[in-house]
Amino acid sequence: MTSDAMDEDDHPGLGFIRALPHAVALGMTAHAMKDGRAELSMPWSEDLVGDPETGVIHGGAVSALMDTCCGAAAMCHPDAGGSTATLGLRIDYMRAATPGQTIRARAECYHVTRSVAFVRASALDDDDARPVATATGTFTVAPRS
C-alpha cells in the first residue's frame, strides 16, 4: 500500500489521508495514525501565505491541517473507524506561525459514542512550548452493520 516499511504498524487509513487531493495540494505529510491519535505536518510555502508583508501562513491553511489531523484521529480510533466527516470544528489562533517553519499538528480522539467522535488538536512550529493554534472538533461515526 505504501512504500515505507515503517508504516506496517500504522492504521490503513494513513494511505487514505496521504492521498486526499487537498492535503496533497497543501503539501501535508501524514506521519502517524494509531489508536485515535494522529500526527501530520505541513511545510511553509509561498502559496499558503496570508499576510504578504510578514510571510505568515493564512489561518485557513492551519484550519485545513487541523481538520485533516482531527479527521485522521477519529478514523483510527478503535471504537470509531471507517469513514468520517467533520460536524463542527473550532480553532483558536494563539499566535502567528513563524514564517519558513513547518507546522506540525497532533490530534487525539478522546471520546467516541455510537454516533460522534470528539477530537482535540494542537499545532506547533519549531517552538514546542508555545502552540500556534488549538482545535476541538466533532466528527461523524459510521453506523455499525
Place this chain on the structure above:
Amino acid sequence: MSERPPARPRPEPVQVVKQRRDDALAALVAGVPYIRFLGIGFDRRGDELTGVMAYDDKLIGNPILPALHGGATAAFLEVTAIIGLSWAVLWPEIESGAIDPATLAAGRMPRLPKTIDFTIDYLRTGLPRDAYARAQISRSGRRYASVHVEAWQDNRSRPFAQASGHFLMPRRDV
C-alpha cells in the same frame, strides 16, 4: 459667477465610481497568495461582496464521494470573513477619498484583521462544484469584531457550511 451654484455637487460618472471600488477590492484580494492559491474571487454589488470559490480538483477531500475537503471549506469561510470585514471597514474611506485606490494597487494595503477564533459548522457535503459565501459583520469595534459567514452551492437557502469568529482589528494609527 453669474449662475447660482448647484445645491449638490454633480454625482461622479458611474465608470469612475465603479473603477475606484473595483480597483480597491482587487488590491485587497490580490495581495494574499493563499486566496489566489484557492482560486477565490469576489463579486461586488455596491458594497455587498460574495466570495466565489471556483471548483478545482485540488479542493477535494474524499475522492470516492467526491466531496470538497472540510479544510478548503473552512479556509473559504475564513477568507470571506476577513475580506468582508476589511471591506466593510475600508468602504467609507474608499468612498470619501481618504484611501486612494492607486495607493492600494501599489501594494500599500492596510493590514488585514487577524483571526482570534473561528468555529465552523459543516451542514452538508460540499459538492464538487463552485461555492459561494457571504459574510455578515455582527459587530465591528475599534479592537475586536464578530463575523458570521455562510456558504452555499446550488441553493442560497441550503447552506453547506457556516461559521462565526472573532477578529482582532489592525491598528489604524499608522
